[in-house]
Amino acid sequence: MAWVAEARQGQARAGWLHTAHGTVPTPTFMPVGTKATVKAMTADAVRATGAGVVLGNTYHLMLRPGAERVAALGGLHKVMDWPGPILTDSGGFQVMSLGALRKLDEDGVTFRSHIDGSPHRLTPESSTAIQHDLDADITMAFDECPALPAPKAVLEASMERSMRWAARSRKAFKARPGYGQFGIVQGGTDRELRLRSIKALVAIGFEGYAIGGLAVGEPQAEMFATLDYTAPALPEDKPRYLMGVGTPDDMLGAVMRGVDMFDCVMPSRAGRTARAYTERGALNLRNARFKDDPRPLSPYEPSPLNRYSRAYLHHLFRTDEILGPMLLTWHNLAYYQRLMRLIRAHVVAGDLEGFAAFLRAQWALGDWGRAEWDGRPDELRF
Amino acid sequence: MAWVAEARQGQARAGWLHTAHGTVPTPTFMPVGTKATVKAMTADAVRATGAGVVLGNTYHLMLRPGAERVAALGGLHKVMDWPGPILTDSGGFQVMSLGALRKLDEDGVTFRSHIDGSPHRLTPESSTAIQHDLDADITMAFDECPALPAPKAVLEASMERSMRWAARSRKAFKARPGYGQFGIVQGGTDRELRLRSIKALVAIGFEGYAIGGLAVGEPQAEMFATLDYTAPALPEDKPRYLMGVGTPDDMLGAVMRGVDMFDCVMPSRAGRTARAYTERGALNLRNARFKDDPRPLSPYEPSPLNRYSRAYLHHLFRTDEILGPMLLTWHNLAYYQRLMRLIRAHVVAGDLEGFAAFLRAQWALGDWGRAEWDGRPDELRF
Numbered sequence: 001m002a003w004v005a006e007a008r009q010g011q012a013r014a015g016w017l018h019t020a021h022g023t024v025p026t027p028t029f030m031p032v033g034t035k036a037t038v039k040a041m042t043a044d045a046v047r048a049t050g051a052g053v054v055l056g057n058t059y060h061l062m063l064r065p066g067a068e069r070v071a072a073l074g075g076l077h078k079v080m081d082w083p084g085p086i087l088t089d090s091g092g093f094q095v096m097s098l099g100a101l102r103k104l105d106e107d108g109v110t111f112r113s114h115i116d117g118s119p120h121r122l123t124p125e126s127s128t129a130i131q132h133d134l135d136a137d138i139t140m141a142f143d144e145c146p147a148l149p150a151p152k153a154v155l156e157a158s159m160e161r162s163m164r165w166a167a168r169s170r171k172a173f174k175a176r177p178g179y180g181q182f183g184i185v186q187g188g189t190d191r192e193l194r195l196r197s198i199k200a201l202v203a204i205g206f207e208g209y210a211i212g213g214l215a216v217g218e219p220q221a222e223m224f225a226t227l228d229y230t231a232p233a234l235p236e237d238k239p240r241y242l243m244g245v246g247t248p249d250d251m252l253g254a255v256m257r258g259v260d261m262f263d264c265v266m267p268s269r270a271g272r273t274a275r276a277y278t279e280r281g282a283l284n285l286r287n288a289r290f291k292d293d294p295r296p297l298s299p300y301e302p303s304p305l306n307r308y309s310r311a312y313l314h315h316l317f318r319t320d321e322i323l324g325p326m327l328l329t330w331h332n333l334a335y336y337q338r339l340m341r342l343i344r345a346h347v348v349a350g351d352l353e354g355f356a357a358f359l360r361a362q363w364a365l366g367d368w369g370r371a372e373w374d375g376r377p378d379e380l381r382f
Numbered sequence: 383m384a385w386v387a388e389a390r391q392g393q394a395r396a397g398w399l400h401t402a403h404g405t406v407p408t409p410t411f412m413p414v415g416t417k418a419t420v421k422a423m424t425a426d427a428v429r430a431t432g433a434g435v436v437l438g439n440t441y442h443l444m445l446r447p448g449a450e451r452v453a454a455l456g457g458l459h460k461v462m463d464w465p466g467p468i469l470t471d472s473g474g475f476q477v478m479s480l481g482a483l484r485k486l487d488e489d490g491v492t493f494r495s496h497i498d499g500s501p502h503r504l505t506p507e508s509s510t511a512i513q514h515d516l517d518a519d520i521t522m523a524f525d526e527c528p529a530l531p532a533p534k535a536v537l538e539a540s541m542e543r544s545m546r547w548a549a550r551s552r553k554a555f556k557a558r559p560g561y562g563q564f565g566i567v568q569g570g571t572d573r574e575l576r577l578r579s580i581k582a583l584v585a586i587g588f589e590g591y592a593i594g595g596l597a598v599g600e601p602q603a604e605m606f607a608t609l610d611y612t613a614p615a616l617p618e619d620k621p622r623y624l625m626g627v628g629t630p631d632d633m634l635g636a637v638m639r640g641v642d643m644f645d646c647v648m649p650s651r652a653g654r655t656a657r658a659y660t661e662r663g664a665l666n667l668r669n670a671r672f673k674d675d676p677r678p679l680s681p682y683e684p685s686p687l688n689r690y691s692r693a694y695l696h697h698l699f700r701t702d703e704i705l706g707p708m709l710l711t712w713h714n715l716a717y718y719q720r721l722m723r724l725i726r727a728h729v730v731a732g733d734l735e736g737f738a739a740f741l742r743a744q745w746a747l748g749d750w751g752r753a754e755w756d757g758r759p760d761e762l763r764f
Contacts, residue, residue, distance in 0.1 A: 036697065040704040044686060065673070065697040073676055073693055081689045291447070294455055304426060307463045311455055315418065315447040322422040322704060 001137070001180030001207045003239040003260070007348040011232060011258035014347040017052075017239055019085040019137040020178025021077060024052030026239060026260040027344055029251065029336045030087060032268060035060045036070075036080040039268050040322075040329045043081040049330070050337035053138070054082055055263045058091035058130050062120070063113050067133035075135030087138035087263070090127045090169070090184075093145045093212070093243075104144070106161065124168035128181075132174060138208065139181040141169035145213050148188055155188040162186045163200040170204050180207025182241060185230060188213055189222055194230045208239040211259070215244040224253050231258035248277060248339055249363065252356055255343055267336045271329030274317045278335065281363045283310075285328065290314040297331055299368065299376050300338065305331055383519070383562030383589045385621040385642070389730040393614060393640035396729040399434075399621055401467040401519040402560025403459060406434030408621060408642040409726055411633065411718045412469060414650060417442045418452075418462040421650050422704075422711045425463040431712070432719035435520070436464055437645045440473035440512050444502070445495050449515035457517030469645070470518035472509045472551070472566075474525045475594070475625075486526070488543065506550035510563075514556060520590065521563040523551035527595050530570055537570040544568045545582040552586050562589025564623060567612060570595055571604055576612045590621040593641070597626040606635050613640035630659060630721055631745065634738055637725055649718045653711030656699040660717065663745045665692075667710065672696040679713055681750070681758050682720065687713055 003026070007014040017024045030053040031038045031046055038046050038054060046054060056076055061067060065079075073079050076086055095102050095109045102111035108123030127142040143162040146154055166183045173181045183201035187193030201209060211230055214223045227242070234240050241261035242254050251262050267277060274285040278298040283290075291314055296306035308327055316324030339359075346355040368376070385408070389396040399406045412435040413420045413428055420428050420436060428436060438458055443449060447461075455461050458468055477484050477491050484493035490505030509524040525544040528536055548565045555563045565583035569575030583591060593612055596605045609624070616622050623643035624636050633644050649659060656667040660680040665672075675692035690709055698706030721741075728737040750758070 035701045035703055036694070037703050037705040040708070042705065042708070060701075064701055065693065069674060069693070072674065073691060079691065079694050079697075081686075292451060292454065304463075309455060309461065311447065311451070312418070312461050315461075319417045319442075319446055321417055321419050322707065323419040323424065325704065326422070326424070326708070 001178055003208065003237070005237070007350070009347050009350050009352045010256065012255050012347045012352050013258060013260060014344045015239070015260060017085075017260075018178070019053075019180070020176070021083060021085040021137050022052070024085060025341075025344055027251075027255045027340055027347075028052050028261055029340045030055050030261060030263040031333055031336075032057075032263055032265045033080060033082070034265075035064065036076060038329075038333070040272065040325045041268075041333070045330055046082070046333065047084065049334040050341060051084075051333065053085045053087050053261070056086055056088045056134060056136065057094060058088050058122075058127060058134070059094035061088075061134060062091065062122075062130050063115060067130040071133040071135070077135060085137040086135070087241075088131045088134055088136035088140065089243075090131070090140040090142040091122050092127070092143045092165075095122055096145055106164075108142075124165045125172040128169050128172035137179055139169075139173060139179070140210065141166040141181060141183045141206070143184045143186060143212060145186065145216070146188065148213070148216050148218050150188060152190055152193070155186075155190055155193055159186040159188075159193050159197050163197060166201055167204050170206065182206055182208040182210045182239075184210045184212040184243070185234070186213050189218065189226050191226075191229050194226065195233055198230070198233050202235060206238070208241060208261075209234045210241040210243050212243050214242065215246055215250070215264075220250060220253070223250070224257065227254055227257040227259065234258070248336070249360070251339070252343060252359060255347070256352065256356060267332035268329045271332045272325040274313075274324065274328065275332075276313075276328055276335075277332050278367075279359075279362050280365055280367050283367060285310065285313045285324075286317050287314075295368075295373060298335075299373060301331070302334055302338070305334060383560055385590065385619070387619070389732070391729050391732050391734045392638065394637050394729045394734050395640060395642060396726045397621070397642060399467075399642075400560070401435075401562070402558070403465060403467040403519050404434070406467060407723075407726055409633075409637045409722055409729075410434050410643055411722045412437050412643060412645040413715055413718075414439075414645055414647045415462060415464070416647075417446065418458060420711075420715070422654065422707045423650075423715065427712055428464070428715065429466065431716040432723060433466075433715065435467045435469050435643070438468055438470045438516060438518065439476060440470050440504075440509060440516070441476035443470075443516060444473065444504075444512050445497060449512040453515040453517070459517060467519040468517070469520035469623075470513045470516055470522065471625075472513070472522040472524040473504050474509070475527045477504055478527055488546075490524075506547040507554040510551050510554035519561055521551075521555060521561070522592065523548040523563060523565050523588070525566045525568060525594060527568065527598070528570065530595070530598050530600050532570060534572055534575070537568075537572055537575055541568040541570075541575050541579050545579060548583055549586050552588065564588055564590040564592045564621075566592045566594040566625070567616070568595050571600065571608050573608075573611050576608065577615055580612070580615050584617060588620070590623060590643075591616045592623040592625050594625050596624065597628055597632070597646075602632060602635070605632070606639065609636055609639040609641065616640070630718070631742070633721070634725060634741060637729070638734065638738065649714035650711045653714045654707040656695075656706065656710065657714075658695075658710055658717075659714050660749075661741075661744050662747055662749050665749060667692065667695045667706075668699050669696075677750075677755060680717075681755060683713070684716055684720070687716065
């Protein structure tokens with residue numbers, strides 16, 4: 001696995017991520033396929049939105065269908081019909097979220113399945129082995145992610161354990177051409193801890209670096225402030241992945257601070273709850289004002305999605321038809337990919353600052369008025 | 383609208399149905415798109431299975447989104463992105479099923495919406511006008527469908543009212559090139575009533591004739607016995623539609639008795655409950671024996687559906703992922719269309735009897751064994 005820069009503007013980077021299952025332009029948004037499916041989408045349709053990498057979740061997949069079963073069936077790519085690269089998380093974050101169902105020790109985490117209460121254990125070694133069985137192009141180091149805010153002593157002890165786990169994860173990882181493993185920077189919103197974490201990870205050496213422990217409820221300004229000193233401290237020649245982020249505005253700000261990769265359930269989850277992301281901000285399709293609106297969601301909607309009127313989408317959600325979540329998930333993922341392609345193009349063109357100002361101004365304007373829509377200049381289309 | 387025969391074998395007919403929105407080979411199975419969507423499918427995907435006509439339900443569509451709204455949005459074809467022909471039912475059957483919520487009189491039916499209890503009324507005239515607003519290629523006459531079994535006097539009174547309503551429906555229908563209206567034969571399982579009903583409808587004159595009041599819980603043998611005298615009494619040069627039918631075996635038997643058109647929620651509903659129709663009968667994908675089965679559902683599965691293993695489908699249903707219903711609905715509709723294409727080809731070839739025996743023998747065999755699957759002759763593929 002390798003990441004190659006194509007262009008830089010300020011901290012922002014446009015590059016190419018080469019993996020065993022293909023090359024992906026960065027910055028890139030990775031749709032989340034928790035249980036071996038991006039919810040309400042065929043893999044074909046995900047691909048058609050322009051997605052390069054999809055995510056799988058170790059915690060969910062180890063419970064069902066089971067990593068050995070996935071391996072016997074030919075690996076996660078074959079099982080879920082996704083021929084492109086796959087990134088799997090380590091299970092650490094999700095196991096931590098189990099609360100009373102899990103017990104942490106220096107060696108790893110013992111937990112009970114949220115499905116049937118059966119006992120399981122994850123360690124840096126077993127998490128890495130599971131991700132190997134799943135055939136992940138990008139394996140994540142097993143880490144601990146404390147809730148914010150937390151006292152520095154808690155953040156420090158947790159970060160240091162994560163770094164010991166990172167070293168064990170690295171030792172357990174089987175290097176193969178086109179495959180790679182990312183270490184995860186921890187340390188909360190503490191600059192000194194973040195920089196120590198980076199130093200520890202770089203000493204171990206990974207194919208890429210993730211920024212963990214953000215997007216856990218803190219304000220955007222705090223996340224950006226943390227990125228301001230974290231991202232530039234990471235190796236210049238490796239991909240950088242901000243875990244669990246985010247809104248279009250979050251991603252734009254993070255790219256401008258040097259991040260290359262994102263994942264988030266937001267566009268797919270929003271799609272299932274009638275929320276559509278557009279160039280003019282988010283629309284709630286359950287709103288009665290869409291009842292008779294013959295327009296597609298956006299003048300930029302790619303065919304074949306622009307065949308559907310807002311009125312029809314409103315109807316589908318009002319009648320609880322499965323096609324509603326199907327179409328709106330599709331729309332949101334297509335919007336996220338369109339946004340990342342454009343941001344990348346403007347990094348390459350060297351005018352990202354201007355484009356960012358344009359994007360933010362458009363988001364702030366709110367939905368297109370009917371007159372404005374009908375009179376829209378063609379050059380606004382992309 | 384016109385129906386043209388291409389070939390006949392015994393009572394079975396292969397033909398072409400010409401409509402304002404395209405020509406469809408018959409016999410044909412029409413997927414049900416109750417609320418302006420075939421559940422869990424895009425219209426594109428329905429089209430790709432080979433479906434020619436889809437069905438819309440007047441009762442559901444008049445309540446939501448409303449027929450006038452559909453008309454203002456450009457008609458049902460445009461709203462649901464289905465460019466092919468659409469058949470709408472009259473609302474009669476569904477209003478009758480409301481039980482205590484409806485009140486029947488000679489002029490029509492007053493009923494309360496099952497959604498919000500609001501009062502509504504359907505008459506032959508209003509049902510026909512609603513179907514006109516929806517832009518249905520095939521409008522159904524408004525009729526009453528009594529539950530079976532029923533005393534002859536009840537069947538007779540109901541049939542005679544339906545015939546008076548058929549005459550009023552016809553009078554309300556606006557003839558346009560490519561559009562047509564079907565009368566509905568009633569009379570339960572009583573031969574004399576069925577023949578009187580046909581006589582009355584033919585005297586009125588329709589572009590096609592439907593056989594109603596069957597598939598309401600009676601044994602298959604009784605349905606077939608009714609078809610044996612009903613279908614041959616219908617005009618030879620008009621299409622014949624058996625409403626609400628059915629299983630693959632029901633449809634095969636009905637084609638052999640002279641039926642050209644079918645609709646049923648079975649393949650789509652089954653798809654949402656993990657039931658898959660195959661050349662070897664139905665499979666329940668929730669069954670644990672599919673947990674590690676790497677095969678597609680059937681060796682005849684059309685690409686791209688054969689990319690998915692039974693193990694993956696089992697996993698999707700076990701984890702309640704939306705993709706499970708999506709893929710299995712797709713599979714079932716594709717199987718139904720494949721079956722109808724083959725039945726039609728064998729009518730044209732003149733060997734339907736032999737093919738029917740082959741189909742029934744295959745259904746009875748049950749799922750393919752692994753050895754049998756691996757050694758299957760290529761000529762079995764279609």
